[in-house]
Amino acid sequence: MKHIKTIAFDADDTLWHNEPYFDEAQERFCELFQDYASSQEILGLILNHQVKNLPLYGFGIKAFTLSMIETALQLTNNTISGKGIEKILTIGKDLLQKPVELMPNVEVVLQELKGKYKLIVATKGDLKDQHRKLHDSGIGHYFHHIEVLSDKTELDYTKMLGRLDIQATDFLMIGNSLKSDVLPILNIGGYGIHVPYHTTWEYEKIDFKIEHENFLALSDIAEILKVLDIK
Structure with missing residues (x-):
C-alpha cells in the first residue's frame, strides 16, 4: 500500500x-x-x-x-x-437527533493521516443526516471531500473516483462492511481494509471469506497507522 x-x-x-x-x-x-x-x-x-x-x-x-x-x-x-x-x-x-459518538482512536488516526494523504468520507444514507453527523462529530476539517452515495456498488465507486480524478490503484477504502466498503473496491482494482463493528445490519452480511492481495482485516482502526508505516 x-x-x-x-x-x-x-x-x-x-x-x-x-x-x-x-x-x-x-x-x-x-x-x-x-x-x-x-x-x-x-x-x-x-x-x-x-x-x-x-x-x-x-x-x-x-x-x-x-x-x-x-x-x-x-x-x-x-x-x-x-x-x-x-x-x-x-x-x-x-x-435523526441521536448524539454522535466517535469510535475509539478515530481522531488520533485522522490527525496522523492528514497532510500525508487525501482523506475523504464515502458513506451511504440521508444526505442531510450524514452532513449533520459529520458536523456534530467535530472531525469534518480532516477531510478533503465528503461523498454521500445512494449505494456502494462497483459503479458507484467508479463514478466517484472519476469525479474526483482518483485512480483505483491509488485508493484505499476503510469500513466496517465487507459487502459495501471492501468487495466493490477490490473488484475495481483498489485496496480495502475491514475494521469490524460488534454488530452488523443483516443486509450488509456476507457468507464467505475474502482472500485478496489488496485486502486486510484489522481489529482496531489504529492499526492502520502500522500498516501504512506511520507508527
Whole structure:
C-alpha cells in the first residue's frame, strides 16, 4: 500500500457509532406491536420491507421509518390508527437527533493521516443526516471531500473516483462492511481494509471469506497507522 494517495472512510460504525441506535429503534417498534407477532417475526418483516424499498428509498433513517410504517400496516391489516403512525414517526425523528459518538482512536488516526494523504468520507444514507453527523462529530476539517452515495456498488465507486480524478490503484477504502466498503473496491482494482463493528445490519452480511492481495482485516482502526508505516 506504499503508493496509496487517497484514503476513504465509511462513516456509520467506522467513524462513529450508529447501528445500536437502529437496534434500539427496532426494539421500540417491536414493543408497540408485541400483540401482533414475535420480535423475530417483526424484525424479519422490517428487513424485508427495507430490502424491497432500497431501489425506491435508498438507505438511511427516512427510508427505515417508511419501512417501519409499511410493516405496521401489514401487521395490523391496514387498521393502524393515526396515533400509531405518529408513534412510529417519533421513533424515526428520535433517530435523526441521536448524539454522535466517535469510535475509539478515530481522531488520533485522522490527525496522523492528514497532510500525508487525501482523506475523504464515502458513506451511504440521508444526505442531510450524514452532513449533520459529520458536523456534530467535530472531525469534518480532516477531510478533503465528503461523498454521500445512494449505494456502494462497483459503479458507484467508479463514478466517484472519476469525479474526483482518483485512480483505483491509488485508493484505499476503510469500513466496517465487507459487502459495501471492501468487495466493490477490490473488484475495481483498489485496496480495502475491514475494521469490524460488534454488530452488523443483516443486509450488509456476507457468507464467505475474502482472500485478496489488496485486502486486510484489522481489529482496531489504529492499526492502520502500522500498516501504512506511520507508527
